[in-house]
Amino acid sequence: MSVKTHNKTKLVPVNRSVALLPERDAKVSPILECIDLGVTFGGLKAVDNFDITIGRTEIAGLIGPNGAGKTTAFNVITGVYAPTNGRVRFNEECIVRNHPTGKMKKQYKGEHADMYTARFAPEEELGDEALKAWKEGQKALDSYAFTDHVLAPTPDKITALGMARTFQNIRLWKTQTVFDNVLIAKHCRRSANLLSATFRLNADEEKRQREECENLLHVLGLEDVRNELATGLPYGLQRRVEIARALATEPELLLMDEPYGQLDIELRFKLEDELIKLWEMTKTTVIFITHNIEEAVYLGNRIMILTNKPTTVKRTVNNTLPRPRDIASPDFVSLRTEVTDAIKWW
Numbered sequence: 001m002s003v004k005t006h007n008k009t010k011l012v013p014v015n016r017s018v019a020l021l022p023e024r025d026a027k028v029s030p031i032l033e034c035i036d037l038g039v040t041f042g043g044l045k046a047v048d049n050f051d052i053t054i055g056r057t058e059i060a061g062l063i064g065p066n067g068a069g070k071t072t073a074f075n076v077i078t079g080v081y082a083p084t085n086g087r088v089r090f091n092e093e094c095i096v097r098n099h100p101t102g103k104m105k106k107q108y109k110g111e112h113a114d115m116y117t118a119r120f121a122p123e124e125e126l127g128d129e130a131l132k133a134w135k136e137g138q139k140a141l142d143s144y145a146f147t148d149h150v151l152a153p154t155p156d157k158i159t160a161l162g163m164a165r166t167f168q169n170i171r172l173w174k175t176q177t178v179f180d181n182v183l184i185a186k187h188c189r190r191s192a193n194l195l196s197a198t199f200r201l202n203a204d205e206e207k208r209q210r211e212e213c214e215n216l217l218h219v220l221g222l223e224d225v226r227n228e229l230a231t232g233l234p235y236g237l238q239r240r241v242e243i244a245r246a247l248a249t250e251p252e253l254l255l256m257d258e259p260y261g262q263l264d265i266e267l268r269f270k271l272e273d274e275l276i277k278l279w280e281m282t283k284t285t286v287i288f289i290t291h292n293i294e295e296a297v298y299l300g301n302r303i304m305i306l307t308n309k310p311t312t313v314k315r316t317v318n319n320t321l322p323r324p325r326d327i328a329s330p331d332f333v334s335l336r337t338e339v340t341d342a343i344k345w346w
């Protein structure tokens, strides 16, 4: 069996005046909570009772069968799809919430189900005062009750909140260079408005952001290809550009959907090591999806094993193996066997 080496990567620690990412505060509360998340496409339940809580600075792996609903869960968390049930909380704020309408209301079985049934009224007839009190009680349960407020933040708003993702199939801007792909992502952190942009009042900010992007390219070993078209690069470099672009948005949470799925084994080892180094440098919380048990055990502090359609967490395995991890060590092999057994037998 091959043993991974840990000295191959070109990642360079940052000692420049411009920091890679802002300092993280040391809050201990969870960064992400999915509460009873459910997604139904017509008659197909892709995600059901999906409850996960991700701690700050964690690196968590999701592993589950093809078509289980993993990407769908990511799509809900990042605002691409609205959930049929449940909600997503990010930094203790509810950012995505079901808003069932029509027949969907009847299917809803999440928290505060009464809010979403067709019969959104008290059981018995109430006088004015009692009705007022009842409504206040409902609002205390859910501040959006009676407001018709639809919480459906778009992916750009979610990115601005501090969440970024990489895609199962790489999606870079085709006509842009590597540097521009990263710089465009950085623009979500720009404070300029029409006036300041017209009179070039934001020149300092622009300069700083360009430096930060150069810094990211430096760290990810992309300096030499900074002026090349991103989609013309070899696959491994495109993966790095995707990561650089995601980090340019200064995320607190990075969601990676099968980041190394189609890579040859050597490149996969290398990019996995790079991810760990980046994670150690930035302490950005990471959730990654993978089909590779070895990769899950190599990267994750926690591995969540998902059921097939609808996807739900069936087992969680904690991984406290010290880093750098040796895939040939008895502890590693034993944990890999534990995850394999959990997938096969649970």
Ligand SMILES: Nc1ncnc2c1ncn2[C@@H]1O[C@H](COP(=O)(O)OP(=O)(O)OP(=O)(O)O)[C@@H](O)[C@H]1O
Pocket (backbone or CB within 6 Å): 041, 044, 046, 064, 065, 066, 067, 068, 069, 070, 071, 072, 073, 168, 309
């Ligand atoms: N927009 C959609 N409309 C209808 N069905 C969908 C849609 N998106 C996903 N599905 C279905 O939901 C199920 C889960 O798909 P999803 O892509 O989330 O699986 P996955 O776990 O990411 O699989 P894989 O490991 O192959 O990437 C599949 O049966 C898929 O066909």
Ligand SMILES: [Mg+2]
Pocket (backbone or CB within 6 Å): 070, 071, 072, 168, 257
């Ligand atoms: Mg998928």
